Amino acid sequence: MKPSISLIGAGAAGCALLVALSRKGYPVAAISSRTLKSTRHCAELVGVNPTPTDNPTAAAAGDIVIIATPDSLIRPLCEEISGKGGVRQGQLVLHLSGTLTSDALTAAAKRGADTCAMHPIQTLAAPLEGARLLESAWYCLEGTGQGIERARRLAETLSGRVMRIGKSDKALYHAALCVASNYLVVLERVAVEMLAKAGVDPADALPALMPLIRGAADNLSDCGLPDALTGPISRGDTETVMQHLRALEEKCGDYLPLYKELGRQALLIATEKGKMAPGSAAPLLEMLKTRS
Numbered sequence: 001m002k003p004s005i006s007l008i009g010a011g012a013a014g015c016a017l018l019v020a021l022s023r024k025g026y027p028v029a030a031i032s033s034r035t036l037k038s039t040r041h042c043a044e045l046v047g048v049n050p051t052p053t054d055n056p057t058a059a060a061a062g063d064i065v066i067i068a069t070p071d072s073l074i075r076p077l078c079e080e081i082s083g084k085g086g087v088r089q090g091q092l093v094l095h096l097s098g099t100l101t102s103d104a105l106t107a108a109a110k111r112g113a114d115t116c117a118m119h120p121i122q123t124l125a126a127p128l129e130g131a132r133l134l135e136s137a138w139y140c141l142e143g144t145g146q147g148i149e150r151a152r153r154l155a156e157t158l159s160g161r162v163m164r165i166g167k168s169d170k171a172l173y174h175a176a177l178c179v180a181s182n183y184l185v186v187l188e189r190v191a192v193e194m195l196a197k198a199g200v201d202p203a204d205a206l207p208a209l210m211p212l213i214r215g216a217a218d219n220l221s222d223c224g225l226p227d228a229l230t231g232p233i234s235r236g237d238t239e240t241v242m243q244h245l246r247a248l249e250e251k252c253g254d255y256l257p258l259y260k261e262l263g264r265q266a267l268l269i270a271t272e273k274g275k276m277a278p279g280s281a282a283p284l285l286e287m288l289k290t291r292s
């Protein structure tokens with residue numbers, strides 16, 4: 001019999017993980033959330049009766065307690081459930097935050113529970129799609145020895161892969177994930193704005209970019225770094241980059257510093273890749289540094 005799970009915080013990430021684990025045979029012990037609406041919705045998704053309950057009572061019912069509230073509530077909520085009899089020796093208490101360490105679960109550790117910060121490296125917006133994405137995702141673990149081993153088993157049940165991180169590196173780790181995911185969205189917004197300035201119908205801009213974005217992601221997956229980089233800087237095409245800079249100056253000056261900074265990063269990758277036209281690196285660097 002697999003250990004039972006109590007979920008506290010029936011939002012996007014918590015519901016997705018509960019759905020994914022319940023599909024693998026983990027019984028759901030209890031669900032609690034800020035509102036009954038979220039509790040009910042999550043309970044429906046995993047096919048259990050939504051018995052309204054408070055957080056400590058919900059926590060006490062499970063062998064594994066997943067705290068999936070907003071980050072700022074994790075520590076106080078863990079202190080609350082630990083102080084009110086919700087945590088006991090032998091339980092595994094997890095949170096899903098990418099930035100907080102397992103220190104946020106100290107109150108549970110003091111009650112004898114194993115603890116782990118188990119961060120799914122995935123973007124989870126809706127429970128069912130999220131549950132699908134959580135299968136084969138990577139999970140970043142930080143916690144006590146037993147806590148990590150038990151969280152590893154959960155991740156491996158989902159065919160997930162696991163990496164470990166030190167406490168002091170967690171904020172940088174999470175900043176890297178923001179660059180990879182959130183800032184990709186930001187870059188696409190910038191590209192959409194640039195296309196609008198170039199006269200492209202705003203309704204066409206993002207749809208036209210999507211196959212390009214998917215192609216770049218596929219190249220990253222298939223070829224890795226640095227080989228996935230294509231484009232004028234990768235080829236050492238100085239004239240094309242010069243035209244880009246002129247057009248940006250003329251129509252979207254605000255984006256010039258961003259284009260140049262990313263261009264300099266692209267130049268580093270292109271140099272590593274080693275397929276640039278001979279003699280092009282130095283003039284490109286000069287353009288990306290000094291033209292304004």
Ligand SMILES: NC(=O)c1ccc[n+]([C@@H]2O[C@H](COP(=O)([O-])OP(=O)(O)OC[C@H]3O[C@@H](n4cnc5c(N)ncnc54)[C@H](OP(=O)(O)O)[C@@H]3O)[C@@H](O)[C@H]2O)c1
Nearest residue numbers: 009010011012013033034035038068069070096097123124
């Ligand atoms: N979403 C992602 O892509 C993602 C990915 C990896 C990790 N995470 C992590 O997962 C955690 C949850 O994020 P999320 O995106 O799922 O947030 P979310 O969708 O806003 O869900 C948070 C949930 O916490 C509940 N909650 C708030 N206060 C509570 C309280 N006092 N007691 C019990 N439940 C309470 C809310 O309940 P109501 O709905 O009832 O208001 C809500 O359902 C965070 O630590 C986040 O860093 C998220």
